[in-house]
Amino acid sequence: MSSAFTRIKEKEEKLLCRTYGRYPVAVCSGKGSRLYGPDGEEYVDLLSGIAVTNLGHCNEEIAEVICQQARKLVHVSNLFYQEEQLDFAEKLLGTSNGLFSKAFFCNSGAEANEAAIKIARRYTQRVKGRPAGEIITLSNAFHGRTLGTVAATGQQKFLDGFDPAAPGFRQVPWGDAGLLEEAVTENTIAVMCEVIQGEAGVRPMSQAYADAVQRICREKGLLFIVDEVQTGNCRAGRYWGYQTYNLQPDIISTSKALANGLPLGAMLTNDEVSKGFVPGSHATTFGGGALLTAVGAKVVEIMQRDRLAERSAQVGEWARQQFEAIAQKYPGTIAEVRGKGLMIGIVLAFPAREIWEGLLKKGFICNLTQDVVLRLLPALTIPKEDLAAFASALDDLLARR
Ligand SMILES: Cc1ncc(COP(=O)(O)O)c(C=O)c1O
CATH class of the missing domain: 3.90.1150.10 (Aspartate Aminotransferase, domain 1)
Structure with a gap:
């Protein structure tokens, strides 16, 4: 050494x-x-x-944006309008070919999943008028380390010593559509999954299983949430992992490559589900700051151009x-x-x-x-x-x- x-x-x-x-x-x-x-x-x-x-x-182009934006504006509170956020939102939402029309910005993958979980819950309760319910996740999932997302992750090794686990999640074995269907009750509000499990050892869903997960969500009136924290941003051969399966989730979470190394996360959804959040429902100090979103916009531009x-x-x-x-x-x-x-x-x-x-x-x-x-x-x-x-x-x- x-x-x-x-x-x-x-x-x-x-x-x-x-x-x-x-x-x-x-x-x-x-x-x-x-x-x-x-x-x-x-x-x-x-x-x-x-x-x-x-x-x-x-990356030279990213370094240039960081330097320029650092001299112009790094951060103001989300109490203020910031065009950098809007430019980034327009570009990022554009990668979904019309599937998503609203973004919420945060700082990490776990926070993007927290936003996905929170909007799913609030949309169900405040817009649909249904009682609080559970989100189903899949075995060997990895959704993050906050108390909410580690409960969604559901793996004992990550929960060890952190009892009590946050309620509101039920886990079913990965890959078995029949067991997923059986696990859905009137208390279920959503299914959250990775289309290719990353931390579990790069395990892609089969096309048939991915189709079945979406079908079950549609038939049972559940929100379909895809965690794109690892699979997104061109990693898996399309801009988003769900696109490689021709799926149409209601909500996705993303982070990791979003600003090529700066801490930026996002939750994307459609107009209908976005009604779940109103001013004051959810927030974060640094989310979508001008420096981060200027970089994020450049990342999307380069990914598409190249x-x-x-x-x-x-x-x-x-x-x-x-x-x-x-x-x-x-x-x-x-x-x-x-x-x-x-x-x-x-x-x-x-x-x-x-x-x-x-x-x-x-x-x-x-x-x-x-x-x-x-x-x-x-x-x-x-x-x-x-x-x-x-x-x-x-x-x-x-x-x-
Ligand atoms: C699929 C997936 N979701 C969520 C996360 C958590 O992201 P973060 O570490 O940025 O909170 C990760 C991190 O590896 C991940 O791979």
């Missing part, structure tokens, strides 16, 4: 709450798909935050083919290669920590989730050569196993 790394690690242990299991890597700068350590280490970043820096690290959804679909497909070829070459090592666009899970047939560490030693940063899944969420601008180099490093490690 380098001395600079050890110094940083020891200092952090004294100063920060121990909430994060860190990788043995310190980062001091980045550019595009590269990250650099304090002792001159260079890494190919296949993680992008966790699906955050979709336009690459320290056709990054299409690139994500094409390069993702190409990368999956490379990994499939490795799976064929070394039978019994890779159990499955899954995902959509540049949201890729390489599922190993054995605990993958050693391979993950080997990749890190060779200078490739990816994420290990569920013990066996190498999760890749590279910048949508990543050069194909970087993915090819990663494939060759993986090939080498599996050959020597």
